[in-house]
Amino acid sequence: GQQLNQSPQSMFIQEGExxxxxxxxxxxxxxxxxxxxxxxxxxxxxxALYKAGELTSNGRLTAQFGITRKxxxxxxxxxxxxxxxxxxxxxxxxxxSGTYKYIFGTGTRLKVLA
Amino acid sequence: xVKVTQSSRYLVKRTGEKVFLECVQDMDHENxxxxxxxxxxxxxxxxxxxxxxxxxxxDIPEGYSVSREKKERFSLILESASTNQTSMYLCASSELxxxxxxxxxxxxxxxxx
Numbered sequence: 001g002q003q004l005n006q007s008p009q010s011m012f013i014q015e016g017e018x019x020x021x022x023x024x025x026x027x028x029x030x031x032x033x034x035x036x037x038x039x040x041x042x043x044x045x046x047x048a049l050y051k052a053g054e055l056t057s058n059g060r061l062t063a064q065f066g067i068t069r070k071x072x073x074x075x076x077x078x079x080x081x082x083x084x085x086x087x088x089x090x091x092x093x094x095x096x097s098g099t100y101k102y103i104f105g106t107g108t109r110l111k112v113l114a
Numbered sequence: 115x116v117k118v119t120q121s122s123r124y125l126v127k128r129t130g131e132k133v134f135l136e137c138v139q140d141m142d143h144e145n146x147x148x149x150x151x152x153x154x155x156x157x158x159x160x161x162x163x164x165x166x167x168x169x170x171x172x173d174i175p176e177g178y179s180v181s182r183e184k185k186e187r188f189s190l191i192l193e194s195a196s197t198n199q200t201s202m203y204l205c206a207s208s209e210l211x212x213x214x215x216x217x218x219x220x221x222x223x224x225x226x227x
Contacts, residue, residue: 003156031213042118042204042218050213088157092213100213102147104157 006089006105013079014113021087021108022073029091030100032065032072037086037107046087047074081112117141118219120205126225133192135222137205143217144210146188148172148180150201151221157204163188164210195226 006023013019023032031050035043047058049065049072056063062075072091076083089105121136139146147162149172159172161180169180177199181189188207192199202223206216 031215033215035218040221040223042120042220045215045217048215090216102159102216106156 004089004091004103004105006108008108009106010109010111012111012113015079015081017079019076019079019083019110020073021110022071023089023091023105024071025091025103026070027091027093027103028069029093029103030069031092032063033090033092034061034063034072034074035088035090037088039085043088076110079110079112081114084110084112086110118205118207118217120203120219120222122222123220124223124225126227127192127195128227129196131192131195131226133195133224133226135190135192135203135205135224137188137190137207137219138186139188139205139207139217140186141207141209141217142185143207144185145208145216146182147206147208147216148178148188148190149204149206150174151204152201160190197226200224200226 004023034046037043047063052069053067054065060077086107086109088107091103092100117140119138127133148160149157158174163169163182179191202221204221205219208214208216
């Protein structure tokens with residue numbers, strides 16, 4: 001199935017640093033979603049974006065729906081050790097059959113060094 | 115808060131067994147999904163359902179079937195388990211409108227010996 005291009009694949013950062021990751025697609029999306037998955041757990045929704053250009057924050061997290069509707073980014077400010085995990089982007093768009101299709105990114109594995 | 119509950123966190127079964135993975139959601143969501151997650155391959159959709167007794171194949175349905183007899187419950191069935199079905203299985207649900215976020219359960223780590 002189709003997947004989104006998510007980068008970077010992994011990153012090591014020092015505690016207190018800011019983090020930025022993004023997802024791009026060749027298709028236009030109606031929605032962009034960002035999830036975090038801790039080891040051995042299911043993905044948890046962090047931020048949902050519904051409109052091109054929308055900028056939304058959730059605590060130290062900020063995400064934006066790209067103006068072209070083909071990309072999105074997630075920023076984490078002042079990282080802390082519990083930010084460690086895998087971050088997934090996801091998008092929805094209309095499929096050929098007329099139903100909505102969810103597409104997931106391949107994930108960014110974040111490791112925070114204390 | 116949305117709660118999606120998967121019946122088992124860890125499961126070990128033998129090759130050839132019929133395996134049932136159960137998922138229940140408490141938010142009256144119309145849509146339910148089953149994914150498997152493997153390192154380097156991301157999330158792959160197995161089956162989804164938009165309504166009771168309704169199902170549609172995802173990207174990798176071979177070797178699996180599903181059942182949705184009640185709105186809140188979506189079961190994944192491995193008809194004859196094989197070792198290549200060892201994986202993390204994730205259930206998710208969402209509201210009817212397709213652009214609403216999916217909410218995931220904690221996953222079932224299934225090992226087939």
